[in-house]
Amino acid sequence: MLAAAAAAIGEAQGSAQSAGPKTVGPTSSPILPDAQAEPFEVPVVQPGPGAETPEEIRLLSDVNLDVTIELxxxxxxxxxxLRLGSGAVVELDKLAGDPVDVYINGRHVARGEVLVLNDNFCVRVSEIVSADETVPET
Structure with missing residues (x-):
């Protein structure tokens, strides 16, 4: 049974690659805007009042956290x-320019905008999500 599934996946990938770009998702017309990246400068952020780090938090400062940015x-x-292959387009539930969601260890903590800095994607945090909205990622 696994061999049949693997063969079906391989066949679907081969046909998807040879057929060119396809749209896969809830609708059949992809939204592919001609977005242009604009250069920007990263501002220097100064700590605000009350930004002193308690010793308990300082002890955890070198702990790694998983950060996920969801488009x-x-x-x-x-x-x-099974039909996905090179060139396939998967539509998402957000429009170009909508804020992205920032998750830390699976918990929704912020929203932000996608930017390009030194040819790398980055996110400028625009809003910290209130404690009422911080639900685990599903």
Missing amino acids: GRTRMLVEDV
């Missing part, structure tokens, strides 16, 4: 996932 989500049928 958007979609739901797909297994059939559509």
Whole structure:
């Protein structure tokens, strides 16, 4: 049974690669705006009043956290996932320019905007999510 599934995935990938770009998702017309990256400077951030770090927090300063930036989500049928290949387009539930969600260790903590800095993507945090909104990532 696993061999049949692997063969089906390989066949779907081969046909997807040879057929050119495809749109996979809730609608059939992709939204591909001609976005231009604009240069920007990173401002120097000074600590505000009350920004002293308690000793207990300072002890944890070298602990690694998983940070996830989520552009958007979609739901797909297994059939559509099997057809994914090079050049496939997967539509998400957010529009270009919408804020992205920032998760730390699976918990939603902020929203921000995607920027390009030194040819790398980065996120400028624009809003810290209130404690009422911080629900674990699903």
